[in-house]
Amino acid sequence: MESVPEAASLLAELAAMSAESSVSLLEELATAVMPSDKRDIAHLTWSERTAEDVDARLDPRAAAEARLRAAEQRFRALVEQIPAVTFMAVLGEGKNEVYVSPHIQQMLGFSQEEWLENPFLWYRQLHEEDRHLWNLEFSRGxxxxxxxxxxxxxxxxxxxxxxxxxxxxxxxxxxxRPSLLQGIAFDITENKRAQEIVLKDAVTEAKQQEELAIAHRIQTLMLPRKVAVEGLEVASAMHAADDVGGDYFDVLPTKHGAWIGVGDVAGHGLSAGLIMLLLQSAVAAVARAMPNATPREVITTVNSTLYDAIRDRLGRDEHVTFSLLRYSRDGRLVFAGAHEDMLVWRKRTGQVEIVRSIGVWLGARPEIGHLTENSSIRLEDGDLVVLYTDGITEAMDVDGEQFDIDRLVDVVVTNGGQSPAAIVEHILTAVRAWMHTQFDDLSLLVFRYSAPTARRVQAGHRLG
Incomplete structure (x- = not known):
């Protein structure tokens, strides 16, 4: 393709050369541009024979002119095979094109005749925003x-x-003084479209990475700090997947115990992180404003806030699975909501009870009070509660089989007598050994209850 600009360049120089020199130039150009296996194109041989015949019969000047015309025919035939527009224009007060190749019709839809008849057509068709660029590059040239x-x-x-x-x-x-402008033009529309797609993908990827970084930060900031709750030993962990989700858990100490929440926002990425942040803020605000409220009352109030925020402000169609527990120091747990089943390991029996709360997703409908109920259980000294998100039970092995709740129960039964922190590690170890690839966050909140009598005995031992 390097010879194509050369061809257009040489065409412009014909006007200033003698006939004999022009013939040599055109023949040299034809040899350079035409592939060696196609230099005997059949439809060009008539012109060559005519030139030879004229050479024999006319004077040298006329023969040279005839050879020039024949060579020019061959040159034009070659140039017009080039998949680009070649052009030449005389420069002066304006720009008067004297040649444009037929490819102009394929490129822009104008015939050669139309293009050459109107000396200003090319500038009219040049995009308004790009005229300055052309003028600038022309001046530099x-x-x-x-x-x-x-x-x-x-x-x-x-x-x-x-x-x-x-x-x-x-x-x-x-x-x-500038007298001739000659050159070549290629249609690069498809290349530009491909570049735009690549650029768009790069911008999208950068935006997604930025959103993930923000979501990771939100998720990290929202993890509960180590809190002291009388009667509870608490341990927790959250291991985020590459695609950030919206797992939530929190412990809010109160005068008589604590609020404990666990939830999971549907979806991933920044929007899930923002909804999780809204959930945590709303739960904390409502729980403080309504210290004597039940879990059902807090949940229904929070739902109204979330429903409006998710749909009106974020423009999303998401929901949240969420359970809220109100712990009292006497061991009573009151709870409501719709989330993964709670596991309660009983010290007395060494077995696990699977406890389900009653409620519906948050943010899915404006009013959920009639669908949400309070339930309660009583914890005894040494009992253990395990709260988790579906990243634990839905972790899949290489064959697509889930870890499921039965395997989780087995881990808790086997290690129930150990500390909450140790149980968290045992569960995470078992899940990681099972799963092939982590697609969701792994979140756990485990707490053990100590009855007031046991706490007094422990305090007495420490004083002694």
């Missing part, structure tokens, strides 16, 4: 006296946009 390049948009006849890569050079006359 004049000053430098060398070739110049530009990528511009043109309006095709039917109105669609065509991206064109043009390379041209300016020929000056004996006085150093």
């Amino acid at each position: 004049v000053r430098a006296g060398g070739p110049f390049k530009a990528e511009c948009r043109f309006h095709a006849r039917d109105g669609h946009i065509v991206w064109v890569h043009g390379e041209a050079r300016i020929i000056k006359d004996d006085l150093g």
